Amino acid sequence: MDEHIDYENIFTPQGMLGHVSKHPNLDFLMNIFNIPRVYSVSGFGTWNVGQHTMAVAFLSLYWSAFNSYPQEKRDRLVTLALVHDAHEAVIGDILPFFKTAAVKEAIETIQNDIQSAFGIEEDQTLRDELKLLDMTGFLYEISQSSPRGIDPAKRKLIKQMYARQEEEILAYAEKVGIGQARASEFLKHMKL
Secondary structure (H helix, E strand, C coil): CCHHHHHHCCEECCEEHHHHCCCCCHHHHHHHHHCECHHHHCCCCCCEHHHHHHHHHHHHHHHHHHCCCCHHHHHHHHHHHHHCCCCHHHHCCCCHHHCCHHHHHHHHHHHHHHHHHCCCCCCHHHHHHHHHHHHHHHHHHHHCCCCCCCCHHHHHHHHHHHHHHHHHHHHHHHHCCCCHHHHHHHHHHCCC
């Protein structure tokens, strides 16, 4: 059997994945609030994919105001943020390291199916900014973490993760032409 067909035949509470990804109902999409973030699964924080998605959507509003974007560009960015992890409603949150070529292809197909159902096209001009905001959403998530227990090493580890994520954001901003200074200014604006 074709691998592409295999994952389409996975049962979900809303029906077969191949059908529901092309015709996502509200139950399917709202399932993102039941999917724990990998960061939470690994023992840090308690966030789910829905909380992360909303944080990225709100950050898109802040970023748009910060950059004085026109309403149309702002709305486009927020829409992309709201659906950026919609595929995780069924596949869960997977660490990038474990996303093989076949898994990436399946994820992309499911994500494209969901976006197509709503007539949402990928916007290459906003892709880099959305990724920056996605990374910033994770930085916020880390900032909201509380170490369990009284072991001070856990607090130190959270601070190290925060610092590394901030460095990755600034490096990414520089790499894609947004600029470290602009990204740093936004993080300060957001008190991150």
